[in-house]
Amino acid sequence: MQYDASDNKCLGVIKKEVKKGKTVTFDPSSENTINGYTVNGSFKDKLSHTYGDANHVSYVYYDPEGYHNTTDVPDKTVTVNYVDIATKSVLKTEQVNLNKTEDKLISFDDSFDLNGIHYVRVDGQLASTEHNYYSPRTAYTVYYRDINNTDFEYVVIHMEEVLETVVTEGTTRTIVNLIVRRVTAVNTENGETETIAVEDAAVFFASRK
Numbered sequence: 658m659q660y661d662a663s664d665n666k667c668l669g670v671i672k673k674e675v676k677k678g679k680t681v682t683f684d685p686s687s688e689n690t691i692n693g694y695t696v697n698g699s700f701k702d703k704l705s706h707t708y709g710d711a712n713h714v715s716y717v718y719y720d721p722e723g724y725h726n727t728t729d730v731p732d733k734t735v736t737v738n739y740v741d742i743a744t745k746s747v748l749k750t751e752q753v754n755l756n757k758t759e760d761k762l763i764s765f766d767d768s769f770d771l772n773g774i775h776y777v778r779v780d781g782q783l784a785s786t787e788h789n790y791y792s793p794r795t796a797y798t799v800y801y802r803d804i805n806n807t808d809f810e811y812v813v814i815h816m817e818e819v820l821e822t823v824v825t826e827g828t829t830r831t832i833v834n835l836i837v838r839r840v841t842a843v844n845t846e847n848g849e850t851e852t853i854a855v856e857d858a859a860v861f862f863a864s865r866k
Contacts, residue, residue, distance in 0.1 A: 659689070662697045662718040665793070673706070680707040685717045694719035699757075699791075711783060716791045735788055736796040737763065742779055742809055742842065742853065743802065753788070760787040765799045776801040779842070781814035798840075798854065811846040 659669040671689050673681045683689075683704045685696045697718040704715045737751040748771055755761050764785040768777040778784075779800045786797070802809040816839070840854040 658714060658716050659691065660716060660718045660791075661694070662720050663724045668694070668719060675706055675708045677708050680705055682706075683715070683717075691719055693722050696720075712787055712789075714792075716789060716793070718791065733790060735761075735763070735794070737765065738796060738798045739766070739769070739776075740798055740800050741776070741803070742800040742812065743806055745853070748776065748801065755788065755790045757790045760789050762786075763788050763797065765797075768804075769801075775804045777804050779809065779812055779814050781843075782816075800840075800842075800853070809842075812842045812844050815841045815843055 658667060659671065660666065661668055668691055669689065671683065673683065675681050685700050685704070690696075697720050700717045700719075704717070706713070706715070733755045734752045735755060737753060739748045739750070740746065741748050749769075753761060753763050762785055765778060765783070767784065768775060770776070779802055782799060788794070800814055802812070839852065842851045842853050844850075
């Protein structure tokens with residue numbers, strides 16, 4: 658995902674196929690350069706992705722002509738929402754502080770107790786994820802079930818990430834639906850599938866001028 662460092666507009670989307678057992682790289686300084694922009698100094702290093710890595714999206718910022726980026730960036734946090742899959746209500750939230758110099762490993766509880774109820778993480782979800790400071794994503798939702806609620810005993814969470822782009826021919830205008838995460842609950846016992854959420858990650862943080 659390519660962004661304008663001055664106002665956080667999305668400039669483009671680059672997709673690369675990663676074959677099993679392989680690693681692909683992207684060099685922001687030489688690949689898919691953008692007229693009128695130079696790579697922001699924080700993003701000159703090559704990016705790499707190995708088959709099997711959990712995160713499938715990387716972010717690169719570009720400075721427009723005349724824009725002088727500083728090294729000062731604001732403190733940022735990301736919210737983790739623990740949600741009851743039965744009621745869709747938020748059971749608890751956590752705030753995670755981010756560091757601009759390295760990705761943050763965010764771990765999600767395997768289980769926890771609240772108001773006398775023991776909740777366990779619904780199958781199919783990651784136990785942790787790495788979050789990049791410059792990612793526009795501001796929140797994560799993790800689904801849990803009351804261990805005594807057998808209605809969800811065999812449910813598995815499936816999360817599908819969809820990148821959609823519309824390019825108007827003859828112009829440089831790109832409309833991007835950044836990342837839509839379609840969350841479905843699949844009952845492995847009876848095969849029933851329910852869409853429980855559609856998460857739009859197209860949330861921009863404040864401009865880093």
